[in-house]
Amino acid sequence: MRGSAAFGRLFGIPVRVHWSAPVLVAVLAVGLGGRTLPAWLPGRGGGFYLGAGLLGALLLVASLMAHELAHALAARHAGTRVDSMTLWALGGVTRIGRVTAPARALWVALAGPLVSLVLAGAGIGLGFLALRALDWEVPAALLLWSGVVNLLVAVFNLLPAAPLDGGRVLQAALWWRAGDRERAERQAGRCGQVLAVLMLAGGWVALVRGAGVGLWLLVMGGFLAIAAAAEIQHATIGLAVRGRRVGELASPPLSVPDWSTVAQCLAGSAAWRSAGSAALVDLDGRPSGVVRLRTLLAVPERMREEVRVRDVAVPLGQCATAAPDEELPGPALDAALGNPPLLVLDGGRLVGVVTLADIAVLMRRRRRSVRG
Incomplete structure (x- = not known):
């Protein structure tokens, strides 16, 4: 991804950070420290909320990286080349080689959401334990918040629309059923375009009504529309060169x-x-x-x-x-x-x-x- 810089390696896989990643941390920290924590834990000072918000944001970013690492390790286990993992403003992107079978593609696609679901369960469970058994209000709040957000990440990613993980699952199923990888990729991309239109429309309505979530829907819808169009173009090119050398x-x-x-x-x-x-x-x-x-x-x-x-x-x-x-x-x-x-x-x-x-x-x- 252009605009990213090397940030080391994780399990031998190059990790890169896009310039927009600090924006993600800032947005999460402001949202958590400026609204959520004051509502859950009233009476603290501004410095406390800022520090706790930043800590929670970094915790969630680590969860997003774990999501991408799951994709990368699953791809490596399936015998597919893993080029890099990149963290950016809308989450993470893992660049891998060409998966050779639909069953392997299905496993690679599901690995990330499964890890997010596990982290969601762990965050919510440990959060309630910290609150009820130990009376640790601050750790409990951060764990519960990260658990809920990880749950939302998993559910959103499982929507059947490429390039989301659910779209990869749909593509693998269509590929297995019809035996045509490129046509399955194109169909999953069409579903991505439909979801993008719905998100853009919903974002516009939300903005008109003054809801802040509208901006997020517009940004995500725009990204999804561009990425889905790229998926369709890639599939179309694949169909055009099929049978050639x-x-x-x-x-x-x-x-x-x-x-x-x-x-x-x-x-x-x-x-x-x-x-x-x-x-x-x-x-x-x-x-x-x-x-x-x-x-x-x-x-x-x-x-x-x-x-x-x-x-x-x-x-x-x-x-x-x-x-x-x-x-x-x-x-x-x-x-x-x-x-x-x-x-x-x-x-x-x-x-x-x-x-x-x-x-x-x-x-x-x-x-x-x-x-x-």
Whole structure:
């Protein structure tokens, strides 16, 4: 996710924090310390409510990370690659590879809500225990609040609309029933669009009536609409490339020598610059990475005669690669969409690239053939 920074690793999985995550903490802390706790525990000072609200917000954020970690560990157990977990203003996002079977997809989708339900039960149960048996009012209030919010998180995520976890569950069920992954993904995305419209409409009505929840519904509805449209687009692309191989989709490679300076590269052929990126090749003609135009332009002009392109490029080990005979859709398509360009390698040699432009051309051809 753009705008996020590395925050360490959890069980070997990279954890990232989006710039909007502090907004989530602030909103939760203000809501808890400014309204909920004063109503539950009246008579305390402002500093107490602020500190307790911040503590509760951090507790809930940890719960959201546990939700995402459950998805990640379930995906790893299912043999799927886990790229990262990112915390942001609307919760968390876990980036994983392509799940190969509907039963595995179902388990990965359910893992997060199940953990949230467990945390909800633990929070509510421990909260009542702290209140009734130990008379610890403050810990009880924080535990009860986090338990209730975790319950709401679980219930909301189980709504049958992609990209929510419930939408993934629906997709897995449709995939298992019909045996068509892409069509199941598209149907789950349509359900996501329906839910998004309902949330946007409800948010607008709530705002008109002066209810603060309306803003939350509008934000969540807007996010859901964008994400559901992306799900449908991904499924449509998958249907378009079904039965093809990576080599059929690839275009001739645009490459530059990795020993070139940034100045030489920028002064070279305009073909790769119009594409926005190019493959790097070493002295033996083997690929060594990918250079992006925006990265070269970010190098100060006074340094461009000295800095080598390979010093600012994405190394080959971090690039998306595939063999020309790899079937589509599959991991290669996901890589091409998520980390373009996709380098097509045959025996270690660069034979082509797959860019977003190549996929767009294929989609236009498909639309014309359908109309014809």
